[in-house]
Amino acid sequence: MTKLLEVQGLVKHFPIKGSKLVVQAVNGVSFDISPGETLGLVGESGSGKTTVGRCILRLIEPTDGEVLFKGEAITHISQRVFRRLRPQMQMVFQDPYDSLDPHMPVGRIIEEPLTLWSDMNSAQRQDRVRELAAKVGLQKELLEVYPHQLSGGQQQRVGIARAIATSPALLVLDEPTSALDPYAHAEIIGLLIELQQTLGLAYLLISHDLHAVQYVSNKIAIMYLSMIIEIGNRDEIFRSPQHPYSRALLSSVLYPDPTIKRPRKYVLKGEIPSPIDLPAGCFLYSRCPVALPECKAKRPQLTDLGYGHCVACLRVTEKDALGTFDYSARD
Numbered sequence: 001m002t003k004l005l006e007v008q009g010l011v012k013h014f015p016i017k018g019s020k021l022v023v024q025a026v027n028g029v030s031f032d033i034s035p036g037e038t039l040g041l042v043g044e045s046g047s048g049k050t051t052v053g054r055c056i057l058r059l060i061e062p063t064d065g066e067v068l069f070k071g072e073a074i075t076h077i078s079q080r081v082f083r084r085l086r087p088q089m090q091m092v093f094q095d096p097y098d099s100l101d102p103h104m105p106v107g108r109i110i111e112e113p114l115t116l117w118s119d120m121n122s123a124q125r126q127d128r129v130r131e132l133a134a135k136v137g138l139q140k141e142l143l144e145v146y147p148h149q150l151s152g153g154q155q156q157r158v159g160i161a162r163a164i165a166t167s168p169a170l171l172v173l174d175e176p177t178s179a180l181d182p183y184a185h186a187e188i189i190g191l192l193i194e195l196q197q198t199l200g201l202a203y204l205l206i207s208h209d210l211h212a213v214q215y216v217s218n219k220i221a222i223m224y225l226s227m228i229i230e231i232g233n234r235d236e237i238f239r240s241p242q243h244p245y246s247r248a249l250l251s252s253v254l255y256p257d258p259t260i261k262r263p264r265k266y267v268l269k270g271e272i273p274s275p276i277d278l279p280a281g282c283f284l285y286s287r288c289p290v291a292l293p294e295c296k297a298k299r300p301q302l303t304d305l306g307y308g309h310c311v312a313c314l315r316v317t318e319k320d321a322l323g324t325f326d327y328s329a330r331d
Contacts, residue, residue, distance in 0.1 A: 002071070004169055004202050005033040005056070010065035012051050016276070024275050025051040027226040028065070030302075031219075035169065036196065038203040040217030040234070042210060042249070046275070047223040049206045050094075053172040056204070057089055058082055069170070087117040087166035094175035096155035100147040106133075106158050107143035113165045132161040136191060153184030157191070164195065172204045177212060189215060210250065214238055219308075222246050225283040226275060228302065232309030242311045244268070244288050282314070290315055 010029040013022040026048045033039050041049050055062045058079070067075045069089065074082060090113075093099035100109055107129050114125045130140055136157040147155055156176060163171055173192070177185040189212055195201060207213050213220065214234060221231040222243070230243040241247050248268045270287040273279055282288070282295045295314055302310040303317065 002035070003032045003068075004035045004037075004070060005204070006066075006068040007031050007052070007056065008066045008068070010052060010055055010067065011063045012048075012055050012060065013063045021276050024226050024278055026055065026062075027278075029223075029226075029228050031221050031228065031231060033170070033202050033204060033219075035202055036200050037219070038196065038205055038217045040205045040207065040213035040220045041223065042207060042213055042220065043223035044208065044249070046225075046272075048226045049223055050174055052223075053091070053174055053204060053206050057091055057172055059091070087113070088168050089170045089172070090163040090166070090168045091172045091174060092156070092159050092163050092176045095179050096152060096159045097147055099159050100155060102147055105144055105146055106138070106150070109147070109158055110143075110161045110165060113162060117166050128165065132165055135164070135195070136161045137187075151184065152180050153187055156180065156184070156188055160188075160191065160195070164199065164201070167199070168201070170202045170204070172206070174206045175208070176205075177209060178207070185212075192216060222249065225273065225278065227283065227312065229284075229312045230310065231302070232305075233307065236307070236309050242305065242309070242316050243313050244290060245284050246311075 008030050010026055012026040013024055015022050029048070029052055031039060041052065043049055051060070054060045056067055058074070062075055065075065066073055069085060074085060104112075107126075110129045110132055111125050114120055114128055118125070120128060129143065133140060133143060138154065138157050138161065142150065142154065147158065150158065176192070177188050180188060192203070193216060196203065203216070205213060205216055217234050219232065220234050220237040221228050222237070222241075222245070223229070224245045230237065230241065230246045237246070238250065241250050245268065268284070268287040268289070273283060273286065279285055279296070281297045281299050282291070285291050285295045288295065292314065298314060300312040300314045302312045304310050305316065
């Protein structure tokens with residue numbers, strides 16, 4: 001299958017004013033997304049997830065690496081040339097209210113990308129706005145109100161309607177449910193799944209919400225301190241994570257069903273290294289319970305364990321080196 005999005009060795013460093021130091025936000029991230037597929041990009045705050053999404057859409061410029069969209073390299077093309085791709089690549093932001101213009105009514109907010117990127121006349125745009133509102137579950141009466149008059153869930157529906165207005169192939173979803181209450185959270189997840197099925201959208205779902213990621217995604221990529229340390233099929237990652245950090249992250253998930261047996265918590269101790277002064281070897285070395293002396297000096301690369309399940313750990317190919325991690329009770 002032809003890949004819709006290919007990210008190859010993406011790097012983003014932020015210079016610190018007044019010094020020669022940089023914040024290493026993203027270091028050599030690579031992955032791909034096929035049409036109609038969802039990749040869940042997870043990790044704790046500060047891991048670089050959101051920076052990856054913003055680099056892909058050129059909201060910030062990458063330091064190095066390459067991004068290909070439908071086979072076309074887009075990282076170094078001019079903003080003028082990139083503008084023609086904007087309708088095909090859209091973003092849904094974390095805070096729905098902050099992403100909406102408070103001085104514009106909902107209908108105009110949804111119409112704005114059509115005004116910028118379509119040849120529709122006014123009547124056609126209005127018809128399209130009403131169609132989009134219906135797709136995302138907004139009553140037509142709400143097209144006349146302003147964002148502050150909406151609930152958080154309704155605001156996010158407006159953001160989604162605006163994002164799909166130009167019929168994009170890819171949506172970057174940056175924590176799309178983190179600002180919502182549980183009921184609205186569930187509704188928005190259901191809406192995203194429905195839209196993907198009906199419109200054939202591909203998603204890059206950036207989130208720390210592992211329940212949502214597990215429910216929506218086909219593939220999972222786990223980031224730690226600017227790097228992807230494990231990537232693979234959703235079921236394989238959740239059933240049998242292989243990297244020590246992945247195990248610690250997934251063992252912290254709480255489930256409301258008391259009949260579900262949780263695996264023994266996999267604990268990491270110590271402080272997270274600074275992204276300004278990252279270690280020469282494995283970034284997890286100082287916190288890892290199975291680290292070897294060579295882990296301090298040698299930085300692991302992603303190793304393919306088969307079927308596209310890749311892990312960046314020097315010990316991952318050693319039999320029983322990491323012990324077992326059984327999630328079978330959840331199947």
